[in-house]
Amino acid sequence: MNRKPEDLIPELQQHRRVILGHEPTPIDRLTRLGQDLGIELWVKRDDCNGLAFGGNKVRQLEYYLGPGVEKNADTVLITGALQSNFVRLTAAAAAKLGWQAHVQLEERVPSDDQLYRKSGNIFLNNLLGAEISYFPEGEDEAGADRALDDRAEQLKSQGRRPYVIHLGLGSPPYGGLGYIRAAAETYAQVIELGNKPDYIVVPSGSGLTHAGFLVGARAIGWDVPIIGICVRRDQKSQTDRIRQRSNELAHMISRPGIITDQDIIISDKTLSPGYGKMNQPVKEAIEKTAQLEAILLDPVYTARTMAGLIDKVRTDAIPQGAKVLFIHTGGNPAIFAYQNAIESFS
Template identity: 50%
Template sequence: MKDRGQYLTALERFSRAAIGHLPTPVEAMPNLGQELGLSLFVKRDDCTGIGFGGNKVRQLEYYLGAAQDVQADVLLITGAVQSNFVRTAAAMGCKLGMRCHIQLEERVPKISDLHRTNGNVLLDRLLGATLHSYPDGEDETGADAAIRRIADSLRDAGQRPYVIPLGADSEPLGALGYVRAAVEVLPQIEAIGGVDEIVVASGSALTHAGLLLGLRLAGDTTPVRGVCVRRNATLQTLRVIQRIADTANLLGVDGQVVAPQDVSVTDAALGPGYGQMTADTRAAIERTARTEGLFLDPVYTGKVMAGLIKLAEADALCGRRVLFWHTGGQPALFGYSDQF
């Protein structure tokens, strides 16, 4: 599968609503890199353009392509209160003439009124989304069942709903966006003289799994390290392995091109759990802003940078060339402003 034409042919079987601002640039981060003793670069997927951008644009291009295939007029999606995924789905739905129903999970404990009303939630409301609530943040199966019941009621009312599922047992269409991203980034990596490692957030695992599978299908062996933002390293490793197998099966390619030792994750920056601010995350966000003028978020990229900094301070990255994959999420900063 190392031939680029074959690689792209596998992707082209799937419908795609190609409205993201792609390709996104790769830029140097010389100031922070010098402080950390490495050559640091950033892949700017915060610049994908729709609804404040982020990695979810690449994923949603495939979900919305499938929604267009069935002539859907309303999208349904589940996420945490400050979810980037649901905000981006609502924005892309508006662009394509689809209304959006959002089911917000109680995934982060003891959140403030600010968290519930600002940041991504404010944007959800500005985009005209209908908001629903689900009481359990660790019940993907139950959340998917609940949102399908909402879809059934909309269908009974004469609408044409399309559900974007949450659970790991669902078809991983979103991972295809990062299989494609691997094709995009390889010439960019070559243009900067190569990198020794890519560091990316690992949550739902669609970004991590899609990128790793895409690189290996293209014959590239660059290590991809996932920084856990929701589960511990043991559970997340299993999830990434499963999502790689699911994505390979969806594409009809050999998932064994990704060896078990290729799946690398660290939970050193996870803290007490998903969406919960830590001192290391706050420090990483402030340090990145003050050295590079680049904003990170408390849920994903701030934890990824905190993990990268820990690795650098432990000399695990000393002198290496590292690509930090910026997955966006900056609107969530405003939902956490009382913690800075």
């Protein structure tokens, strides 16, 4: 790929970036799964971007940690669910930078399963040397951020230089810049392949991957429909969130007004019974993708997103024969934490 994302969106250079992963990540064809569904299916492999099992949060952390480097931080704090990929990759980035990571785990998915509470990303957080604390609520973004701020003040009194990654709606969405960058990277790749997709399907959770990719695509004049599959909130709540985050990101690259309501396409049909909980479409997506393509998906984000893609095909929202690009955002360590849930679900 000859063209760099900054060639297409030069405003990205205004924001400090810390290089943590590999780019560009590959785009592979999923021939057998595509034939099974009756579409031409491709996958953008952001699970292969190099840092501690990879995933979409690598791109986000490159821009979240840029301001921390400028402030000469030596400690990073973040909050997330027990099996959060963001938390695991923050711990990994801290290790790579020589910082200390303080990670706060939220009780977002009620479960006494010891695999869920000790394996997967939690095991990796410990292995990476993170300090772990717990927050009792799973849907209190503001409260979780305040708890991080309180811990940061304690660390300052101990002589540390803490930097807090705030993920609530009141904080700048630096991480979305990583997916503005990813959209430009992806566009250059599909042009080089000579195979532009008719649709792109992406997880929609915190919203920065979805909103960032959408803003990046529109900033370069790429009008491909980008379908966000809800992994945490219902369609209405997520639509409001993507609208806000998209507008914020568009301003951050000096492109206000480039996103309209018609650009925001969201489905929550595979969300029930809620964040991090199994359902039949998610199990089918895990098994079908593994057995037809040897691609591993996690129950929280990527399998739910693939389930949403499959639903769109089966309901003709994505027509037969269409070219579809699936954004694989990683999360593979969670497979081990969800082993019992996957095996016991019927």
